[in-house]
Amino acid sequence: MRDTTLCFPVDAAGRILLGRKKRGFGVSKWNGFGGKLEKGETFRQCAVRELWEETGLQAKGEDLELVGLLDFRFLAAPELNHLGYVYFVRSYEGIITETEEMEPKWFSAESLPYEQMWKGDKTWIPLLLTGKRIKGTVTFAEDNDTVYSIDIHNVDSLSD
Numbered sequence: 427m428r429d430t431t432l433c434f435p436v437d438a439a440g441r442i443l444l445g446r447k448k449r450g451f452g453v454s455k456w457n458g459f460g461g462k463l464e465k466g467e468t469f470r471q472c473a474v475r476e477l478w479e480e481t482g483l484q485a486k487g488e489d490l491e492l493v494g495l496l497d498f499r500f501l502a503a504p505e506l507n508h509l510g511y512v513y514f515v516r517s518y519e520g521i522i523t524e525t526e527e528m529e530p531k532w533f534s535a536e537s538l539p540y541e542q543m544w545k546g547d548k549t550w551i552p553l554l555l556t557g558k559r560i561k562g563t564v565t566f567a568e569d570n571d572t573v574y575s576i577d578i579h580n581v582d583s584l585s586d
């Protein structure tokens with residue numbers, strides 16, 4: 427799988443915008459917004475494009491905060507292995523719109539629906555919500571769903 431971006435809009439009250447995926451990879455799970463890198467794109471450009479396509483929100487590349495770099499691995503399906511660049515964005519414009527790919531909804535940081543998200547998320551998203559920057563590897567078991575192992579560490583800074 428091509429490398430991906432994953433962007434979490436955060437509002438002034440600290441709420442997180444998630445989308446319920448309506449099709450494709452991770453269908454029916456709540457997640458941030460993002461997708462696969464296109465040819466010639468930087469990760470930041472990809473994140474801005476995907477955020478617009480999936481929510482109707484417009485953000486500037488420089489307003490995206492790179493908070494995580496994750497190596498997602500699938501023991502039974504190595505073709506799905508990819509790097510995920512994770513961003514927070516607190517400055518954006520536009521009207522949030524449901525798209526054919528995502529049903530958006532705001533959640534407080536305390537009420538993220540981890541049981542309906544990728545199973546690694548409940549380990550690493552809380553670290554981001556306390557202001558940590560992370561790097562690591564999330565490995566999924568043969569069912570491509572259960573977490574087989576997870577190795578996350580805090581870093582001082584990240585670059586894309």
Ligand SMILES: COc1nc(N)nc2c1ncn2[C@H]1C[C@H](O)[C@@H](COP(=O)(O)OP(=O)(O)OP(=O)(O)O)O1
Nearest residue numbers: 430431432450451452457459460461462498544547
């Ligand atoms: C495996 O663990 C993952 N956890 C989380 N939280 N998010 C993940 C994981 N693996 C991938 N993602 C994210 C990364 C992307 O934001 C999406 C997948 O993007 P998608 O395959 O939908 O990419 P598009 O380019 O939009 O797809 P199309 O080819 O359908 O246009 O999930």
